[in-house]
Amino acid sequence: MKLAYIIGRLISAIPTIIILTLFVFIAIHMVPGDVIDIMLGTQNFLSEEQMQELYVKYGLDKPVAVQYLVWLKNMVTGDLGTSIRTGEKVTSMIAQKFPVTFELAFLSIIFSIIIGIPFGIISAVKKNTKTDYSIRFLGLIGLSAPVFWIGSLLIVFISGTFVNYTLFGFVPFIQEPLKNLQVMLVPAITLGLMVAAQIMRMSRNSMLDVLSQEYIKVAYAKGVSKRKIIMKHALRNALIPVVTIAGIQLGYLIGGTIIIEKMFALPGMGRLLLQAVNQRDYPVVQGIVTFIGVMIILINILVDILYSVIDPRIDLN
Amino acid sequence: MKKNLVISIFLVLFIAISVFGVNYGGTLNYAIATEAVGLDPNLVTAFASFRILENVYDTLLKYDESMNIVPGLAESYEIVDPTTIVFTIRDGVKFHDGTPLTVDDVAFTFERILDENYGSPAASNFAEIESIKIIGDNKIEFKLKISMMNALLPNFTSGNTAIVSKAFVEGGANMQLETNGTGPFYISDYKAGNYIELKKNENYYEEGLPYLDGIKFHIIPEEISRVSAIRNGDVDLASLDEPTSVGMLAGNYKVFKQPVLNYYLLGINTAVKPLDDPKVRQAISYALNRENIIKMVAFGEGTVTGPMNPTVTAWALPPEDFAIYDTNIEKAKELLTEAGYPNGIEFSITCSAQYSFDKIAQVIQAQLAEAGIKVNIDLVEWGIFIDKWKKVDFDSFVSLNGGAVEPDKQFYRTFYSTGSTNKFNFSNEKADELLDAGRETVEYEKRKEIYDEFQKLIVDESPIIFLYCSNNIYAGQKSVEGFKTMSNGSLTFLREVWLNK
């Protein structure tokens, strides 16, 4: 049954991906200024014929519809083409950048869970008290300021206060785990503050829901201690919807780290995408947007499956 | 003669001291804002690519610190007659892969540049070449269709004419990703979006250079992040955009300021009304206060410029020579009335949000408003800006042009009626005549006269309103020694940097 559900979900993802790739293709080709023009900039000394040669060389002389079909055909076989600007394979560019973005998104989610869940629970248990209000107020602050603004404040604060703290100079985790974590910590917190507020809100609401359930009331009536009720009975059920939010946020962050990557000079996929759009490097833009789309869809399906695993009451059908 | 001897002794002593006082080794961490876009020296156009490649590849000729042309991979050159030049290629130079540099590689490089299917931006610089011929073991001869040696020579210093290895290219290397040069460093590791790491070339032909074991260029796009990286010691040296950042670093760090040849301009489409009338363009110039633009946009770090930057080139006429550089609102209004616009005019400035273009446009907008000129700012993304520039789809635009010390390079393609970067619909017979004459004249005094006249003409006509040249700003740790800046923005002197640690 479950397998059939997963297959169904995967099949329904196909039209979404095709629509997505069509969106990108049309958009990037409609925007004025093409890859060759931008490559040559305002110091362009080439003649019309020389320009034409370049278009032919990169297959850009064909109609856009044909270019799309060729791209789609190659995509199905796992070939995302090569960058027009650097000649590098798009798949290898993604393979290099995706781990950085994923790590950033993942660490942000971890941070936001560590902060968000306990405070959300406390807030729910102490509903409508001063503690509840102050936690909610503080939480909302994280949602209320532009992320790049918080990021720059942190950069300036840390570089001025902790003079020896390494903020820049990303290295992969497997090479130097400690330095990697040090460099990733501040950006992950910056991004995580925003998500923490949402996780906190979700934990609070869902905890409140659970606490108002019949079986909790029965437990109270039986004289089970409040602490035990919350830890043993309520917590597990309250955390289920939080998993969904965390999953959805993870997917969202994979496409939403552009500004933080730029701010903290992290070599991630978001910055590559922004750069590729600015340069109209068509294969790179198409490749990354498609990849992000596939990742988001896969994560959503995974979350749904996880959801049914931890909560047997939920029937995927 | 005696005097020369004294100077020579001093020079030798000086070099000896400076060499013995140097520490070898260490890696310099350098923060740059923008990433190299491609690594093929004969193909790239991005400034960011050149900054890396000029440390990896060499050219036949090069500039010294004061922008004099000196030998590079060519140990000498001889101008045989006004249309013939012969280069003698240096002996014993090796590519990074260990193969020796030969005259074949030089010939191959120029064939590559001139190949029409290849699209090298340098090709048009050599459009007047008639033939390239190898003569003897280490000599190569360039023959020109017309006499223009003075104008041609600087082209051999351009990063786009860096010499590549014939065997390497023909072996199928992807030149945009792989490098094999003769320069003081080779690229040992490149993590796009993160860093480019250069290591010392042990076989470099200049004795004793480079001092460093390596350079690691960190790509840090945000200004505030680059300043912070200097402050907490993550990097040793950084290129900065905002002169105000310097205030935060002064005292504890070294700061370098360098006037550059690149000039900011207001380019005008001289075919649209009301900007088609030179009087209107002069009125705009009268209404501007260039000092205040420099003050507010570049915080004083810049110089008002005429058609050439007076602080870096001997060819330039000082801005004081041009009447229309004096801010004079009354005069501007008068000129507008004479041109038939007593109630003022309205036009738009197209610009993008990089290199402070949008900021300059805002100041121009505010200044011109005082003379009854209404300016609309059309802020577009960079790619769209280039598209509009190419199609001449604008009233006017703010931009930054690469400048040169050689007047022909500075003016010809920008102001000649058929020039490739003349996007102003500017066509003036007198200007074309002067440009042709300047190109073919050899004698300095005569050329100077021609270009003086040209500069006056171009300011009167004002298809471009020249604004200012800014200063490049660099900041570094106290331990960074021997860093020299150049007016063309080049980082080629990183080979002489050493760390006093």
Place this chain on the structure above:
Amino acid sequence: MSSEYRKFKRKFLKNPLNIICSLIFIFFLLVAFFPSFFAPYNPLTMDPDSFMSPPSSQHWFGTDQFGRDILSRIIYGVQGSLFIASMAIVFASIAGTIIGSVSGYFGGAVDNIIMRFIDAMFAFPSIILALFIIALFGATIRNLIIAIGIIYIPIFSRTIRGSAISIKQNLYIVSARSIGKKSSKIILTDIIPNISSIFIVSFTTNFSTAILSEASLGFLGLGVPPPYPTLGRMVGDGNNFLLSAPWITLFPGLIIAVIVLSINIVGDGLRDTLDPKN
């Protein structure tokens, strides 16, 4: 109706935070409607003799790179930002409500097709989507509104669709359908009025994030054409001077935080009050 309203009012006003934040928000609305009343200077006037001057008695929040008074620019910036964010959300909520209720009400193939489009929009990195729209149509206020609006259409569509589906099961709608009431009429008279509380809540939360979206775009240089101020553009432009002249970016940033925070708290308050579970 009026007793329900009174109950709502009592409940909402019970929390002092709700009152304070509503007042703050109303204050900023006043600022947005009558900026010329509040602003001490013309926000566009440059002064080359006092640029980047720190806060003083003449310029409470200092001046920017061009000597423009930051307080006055913030006041006009509040107008710009609130106008852009609110119009974007009005646009997105109308489009999203139509799409969501049609999709939820009809279900089946219609729902399937619409939702595949919505999924695709969701999977598109939002900043890049906005960048495309602004690049394509030019950086004008109208296009900025459309660009931000489009980011929020899928969010509204999904939320509204969810409630439309649950409302559809209600007896009165089932019976309305059985007596042959037209679909368009059911959507307009039965579905949309019954999702108003969900609508109000998601309107407020998305309104506050739309203000932040405008700021992010301003940071990437994709804001309104200069010299007109919005808070986002001011924060973005001043970011380079965070070390040398922090007031340029700090004050507009703080004002954004205060506005967004007050909207968020009011939104939370509304959610609590409107939520039937409480």
